[in-house]
Amino acid sequence: xxxxxxxxxxxxxIPTLLSVYYAYMIEYRAELMFWVLSGSFPLILxxxxxxxxxxxxFELTPDxxxxxxxxxxxxxxxxxxxxxxxxxxEVLEGKLSPLLLQPLDPGWRHFLSHLAERxxxxxxxxxxxxLCLWLYPEARQAxxxxxxxxxxxxxxxxxRFLMQYTSAMVAFWVERATAIEQFSFLLYTFFSGxxxxxxxxxxxxxxxVFWTPFPYLIYVPASLIVGLPVNIGQSMVTTLLWCVxxxxxxxxxxxxxxxxxxxxxx
Amino acid sequence: xxxxxxxxxxxxxxxxxxxxxxxxxxxxxxxxSLTALGGNLFGLFLFYRTGYxxxxxxxxxxxxxxxxxxxxxxxxATFLSPNLSRIVKHVQAGTLDFVxxxxxxSQFWLSTRTLSPWGFPDLVLGATMVAYAGxxxxxxxxxxxxxxxxxxxxxxxxxxxxxxxxxxxxxxxxIYNVTEVLxxxxxxxxxxxxAYPPAFRIFFTFVIPVAFLTTVPAQVFLNRIDYxxxxxxxxxxxxxxxxxxxxxxxxLRFYTSASS
Numbered sequence: 001x002x003x004x005x006x007x008x009x010x011x012x013x014i015p016t017l018l019s020v021y022y023a024y025m026i027e028y029r030a031e032l033m034f035w036v037l038s039g040s041f042p043l044i045l046x047x048x049x050x051x052x053x054x055x056x057x058f059e060l061t062p063d064x065x066x067x068x069x070x071x072x073x074x075x076x077x078x079x080x081x082x083x084x085x086x087x088x089x090e091v092l093e094g095k096l097s098p099l100l101l102q103p104l105d106p107g108w109r110h111f112l113s114h115l116a117e118r119x120x121x122x123x124x125x126x127x128x129x130x131l132c133l134w135l136y137p138e139a140r141q142a143x144x145x146x147x148x149x150x151x152x153x154x155x156x157x158x159x160r161f162l163m164q165y166t167s168a169m170v171a172f173w174v175e176r177a178t179a180i181e182q183f184s185f186l187l188y189t190f191f192s193g194x195x196x197x198x199x200x201x202x203x204x205x206x207x208x209v210f211w212t213p214f215p216y217l218i219y220v221p222a223s224l225i226v227g228l229p230v231n232i233g234q235s236m237v238t239t240l241l242w243c244v245x246x247x248x249x250x251x252x253x254x255x256x257x258x259x260x261x262x263x264x265x266x
Numbered sequence: 267x268x269x270x271x272x273x274x275x276x277x278x279x280x281x282x283x284x285x286x287x288x289x290x291x292x293x294x295x296x297x298x299s300l301t302a303l304g305g306n307l308f309g310l311f312l313f314y315r316t317g318y319x320x321x322x323x324x325x326x327x328x329x330x331x332x333x334x335x336x337x338x339x340x341x342x343a344t345f346l347s348p349n350l351s352r353i354v355k356h357v358q359a360g361t362l363d364f365v366x367x368x369x370x371x372s373q374f375w376l377s378t379r380t381l382s383p384w385g386f387p388d389l390v391l392g393a394t395m396v397a398y399a400g401x402x403x404x405x406x407x408x409x410x411x412x413x414x415x416x417x418x419x420x421x422x423x424x425x426x427x428x429x430x431x432x433x434x435x436x437x438x439x440x441i442y443n444v445t446e447v448l449x450x451x452x453x454x455x456x457x458x459x460x461a462y463p464p465a466f467r468i469f470f471t472f473v474i475p476v477a478f479l480t481t482v483p484a485q486v487f488l489n490r491i492d493y494x495x496x497x498x499x500x501x502x503x504x505x506x507x508x509x510x511x512x513x514x515x516x517x518l519r520f521y522t523s524a525s526s
Contacts, residue, residue: 030438031443034443034446034447035443035446035471037447037450038443038447038449038450039450040447040450040451041453044450044451044453044454044466047462047463047465047466048313048461048462050463051461051462051463052313052461053319054393055318057316057317058316058318059319145471154429176288176291178292179294179298182295182298183294183298183301186298186301186302186305187301187305189305190305190309195305195312196309197311200312201312202315236418245317
């Protein structure tokens with residue numbers, strides 16, 4: 001039975017682009033490994049908080065801390081996004097122009113290239129997590145909510161991508177859009193649960209942070225993996241709402257920006 | 267020597283003049299530094315909130331470590347990273363030939379060619395934080411002067427590590443991510459080394475010498491240094507510096523310029 005026409009094209013485009021980008025990423029395996037290693041920040045904090053939790057003055061036990069930060073490491077690896085650097089270069093150097101002629105929004109190319117990189121990165125992550133689980137036997141545990149955490153990771157990746165791609169649109173107006181990303185990365189570091197589980201934040205700060213998109217990028221997926229209490233339904237809906245918000249903002253800026261776009265050859 | 271100083275002045279005058287073109291960047295850098303400072307303080311506060319403290323380190327003393335870390339970050343952003351990205355470009359484009367031909371040490375040329383005022387806010391904030399904590403603890407001028415020595419040694423060690431990594435660009439060309447790995451490990455210097463479990467302490471003392479970069483200067487400042495540590499910091503700085511010089515000469519033997 002032939003597929004409906006609206007599905008035929010995506011089913012042809014997606015595997016093609018994925019395999020192209022996958023091959024491209026495989027080319028730079030050594031570089032990939034360094035990128036994986038450069039995400040080791042959660043492992044440093046793992047040590048700090050494990051030592052701190054041994055004092056018994058915090059709400060979490062050392063074992064919970066170890067599991068949490070390993071989960072943070074995995075979530076962070078799976079949701080790394082760098083689209084703004086690529087996009088900024090495309091706009092400044094005018095490389096966006098040929099892409100605009102194609103019958104495919106350039107955003108999808110970036111999205112699929114990130115997705116393909118995830119696949120290429122997977123073996124390194126598995127190896128590193130295996131090493132950590134060997135070093136920390138107390139962290140060996142089946143994910144608490146397997147399906148929900150997978151869903152939350154996918155959503156977190158989409159949200160992070162949308163947020164960064166939206167800041168990338170600023171490249172149409174200013175030359176250094178990455179400065180904005182560097183600033184928002186600071187907020188991401190401190191409020192996403194990367195420096196400490198949100199469970200250890202003061203009550204008022206935690207309540208305020210849950211209104212921002214940041215905890216849904218790291219804390220919620222990581223908590224779902226290790227089984228820290230999270231309001232699943234509410235977090236999923238909030239993440240989706242933020243996704244919709246950034247999607248809308250992104251499309252609006254994209255249309256306004258294209259009118260201004262004057263890169264080489266445009 | 268005098269020639270080097272004159273060249274250095276010229277380099278930096280040009281670099282600052284060029285960077286002053288982008289004044290808005292400077293505003294953004296200041297804003298980022300302030301936010302990072304707030305976040306760092308918040309991160310430290312999370313540990314001290316419940317009455318827990320890093321083994322023998324009071325809140326103010328931990329602030330000194332954070333201040334030294336911020337200073338180091340400012341130093342790296344001002345002097346190291348702009349030059350490092352240039353080394354990569356020179357190797358990629360083969361223009362390293364022109365540098366090697368100049369009648370001046372190529373290592374000196376490459377590591378001082380430019381500086382970026384982007385790191386100034388961090389330098390100022392780091393110094394302020396150290397001064398504030400020092401004031402709270404009632405420390406005198408002698409402490410500040412004493413701390414200059416290990417701090418300089420820390421800068422030297424950090425520079426040497428960066429330059430060694432930069433020199434690997436001769437083989438690997440694109441090495442931005444190698445320095446990213448180093449930068450990530452250096453983050454561990456935000457906290458006193460005793461805050462880590464034993465295995466981490468060994469790693470951050472002997473494998474990646476973060477302890478000598480921030481904890482040792484802070485200890486000297488607080489007047490509680492064990493002299494073997496200070497001697498270790500000195501040996502490390504001199505050893506790493508010598509290693510960087512040796513390694514650069516070794517790396518150059520493998521340099522195949524664009525034309526040869």
